[in-house]
Amino acid sequence: MSETGTEHEPENEPGETPGDLVRALEATLFAAEEPMTPEQLSRHLGGTSVRRALKVLQTHYAGRGVNLVERGGRWHFQTAPDLAHLLRREKEEVRRLSRAATEVLAIIAYHEPVSRAEIEAIRGVATAKGTLDVLMEAGWVRTAGRREVPGRPVIYATTSEFLTHFGLGTLRDLPGIDELRAAGLLDPVDDDMIEAALSPADGDEARSQGAPEDDFPGDEASGQDRAADHDRPATEPGLNDDGLPT
Numbered sequence: 001m002s003e004t005g006t007e008h009e010p011e012n013e014p015g016e017t018p019g020d021l022v023r024a025l026e027a028t029l030f031a032a033e034e035p036m037t038p039e040q041l042s043r044h045l046g047g048t049s050v051r052r053a054l055k056v057l058q059t060h061y062a063g064r065g066v067n068l069v070e071r072g073g074r075w076h077f078q079t080a081p082d083l084a085h086l087l088r089r090e091k092e093e094v095r096r097l098s099r100a101a102t103e104v105l106a107i108i109a110y111h112e113p114v115s116r117a118e119i120e121a122i123r124g125v126a127t128a129k130g131t132l133d134v135l136m137e138a139g140w141v142r143t144a145g146r147r148e149v150p151g152r153p154v155i156y157a158t159t160s161e162f163l164t165h166f167g168l169g170t171l172r173d174l175p176g177i178d179e180l181r182a183a184g185l186l187d188p189v190d191d192d193m194i195e196a197a198l199s200p201a202d203g204d205e206a207r208s209q210g211a212p213e214d215d216f217p218g219d220e221a222s223g224q225d226r227a228a229d230h231d232r233p234a235t236e237p238g239l240n241d242d243g244l245p246t
Contacts, residue, residue, distance in 0.1 A: 021045070021053045022060075029057075035074035035160065072160045072170060100131050105140060109162070109174060113144040113155035132156065140165065 024045055029036065041050045054075060058068045066077050079087060097105070104127060107119050120127050135141035144157040158171070168174065 021048060021050070022056055025050055025053050025057055029068070029075060029077055032076065035071065035076035037074050041075070070169060071163045074160065078164075097134070098131070100127070101134050104131050105135055108135075108141055108156050109158050109171065112157040112171075113147075115147055115153040115155050117153060119156075 025041060028041060028044055036044075038050050038054065041054075042048060054068070054070075058070075061068045061077075065080050065083055067080050068075060069078055103123055104119055107122050108114055111118070111122070116127055116129075116132070132141065136143075138161075140159055140162040141156055142159050144155050146152040147155050163169070163171075
């Protein structure tokens with residue numbers, strides 16, 4: 001802290017110029033196997049503050065064939081989006097997500113972390129395990145532990161690959177329903193589903209109250225209950241439909 005009480009970023013190491021720090025940062029990110037946070041970079045470079053140097057480096061690479069980008073608080077180099085077609089050696093097979101997978105992905109992104117039961121409560125229909133498997137194989141969804149309620153259901157969240165694929169810095173950059181409508185990305189059928197995905201789920205209140213939750217609704221136990229109901233006589237023995245003795 002200076003005499004005037006203003007905080008400053010830590011000074012560079014003795015003999016190190018701002019240019020040296022930028023070069024060291026560039027080399028570290030180039031060699032990194034995975035995106036790195038500013039804190040990780042700072043520790044790797046001896047505790048020096050790197051945030052200003054990251055911005056300098058990002059500006060330096062803007063408009064070039066390789067860009068320095070931040071995704072989910074982590075920094076990495078990537079090929080400029082407009083040049084990606086030059087690096088494809090084989091024709092990629094375009095796989096469209098099913099409607100169910102699209103709905104599930106939207107719900108997870110806007111409500112994460114959520115369990116399968118919570119997803120089904122929002123959609124109003126059962127969700128096949130294969131739908132979640134497809135999203136996890138794509139690298140967009142991951143398991144994020146278990147909800148600490150009876151049954152301890154598995155909960156799901158999005159990944160950094162999800163942010164990268166859709167060009168998002170953080171989940172706060174997800175568009176609202178008005179933005180989606182204005183862009184013409186909703187049809188009348190999509191509208192209802194997206195509104196449900198963006199609105200607070202009924203399960204959110206249940207979670208806050210510690211209500212029991214089952215990760216796999218519609219399991220064998222519930223199926224047995226339904227079977228018992230089906231086998232139960234519609235009227236009590238010895239009574240007709242009007243409740244009078246026969």
